[in-house]
Amino acid sequence: MAAICVFCASSRTLEPSWLDIAAQTGREIARRGHTLVSGGGCVGMMGAVADGARSGGGHTLGVIPQLLVDREVADVSADELIVTEGMLDRKNVMIEKSDAFLTLPGGLGTLDELFEVWTTATLGIHRKPVVLLDAGGFYTGLVDWLVGLAGTRFVSRSAIDMLAVADSVPAALEAIEERLG
Known part of the structure; x- marks a missing residue:
């Protein structure tokens, strides 16, 4: 089974629907037998x-910098x-x-x-799947803009193809599993 890193909001003031999507993601990762790697916040x-x-x-x-542990937001x-030691170290450990x-x-x-993970994938630094959950169209504008950049050659079509976009939690995990082989 895989170690799946989930990037998401850590804001305390979110609508319950976003928290529900996150909880569903965690449950689905567990149901499929994978390990969750997170930013270590609670x-x-x-x-x-x-x-x-x-x-x-x-x-x-969980991977968390000391400054956030000091703010009492660690997932103990x-x-x-x-x-x-810091945010950059956190990101590097999460990727590793x-x-x-x-x-x-x-x-x-x-x-x-x-x-960060998408760019390093396009540079061949890693070959790990990168999936974006476009729940409720949250990222639709961003994805449309990025796809448009391929036409300008600021972003290659192969880079766009490296990013899988899913509209549901099960579809996102299926995309990961398919890409992991």
Whole structure:
């Protein structure tokens, strides 16, 4: 089974529907026998995905920088919790520990993580699947813009093809599993 890294929002002020999607993602990862790799936080969608995975009997690995541990937002219920010096170290450990990446709705930090793993995949630094969950059309505008960039040659068609876009949690995990072989 795979270690699937989930990038998502950690905001405390999210609508319940986003938290439900995160919890569903965690449960589905566990149901399929995969390990969840997360940003190690206990709040927002990040906390919900980890709680969902654990409720389904899944193994959770959190990676969190010390500055967030100091703010008391660490997922102390994680099966494994790795504390890093900073945000860049956190991202590098998450990439190293994961076999695939799934991006749920989120803000700047989530987009940073998505573009990091997608860019490094296009450069051949890794061959790990990168999947974007476009729940409720959350990322439709972004995806349309990115596809449009292929026409300008600022982004290659092969780079666009490396990003799988799914509209449901089961479809996102199926895309990961298909790409893992």
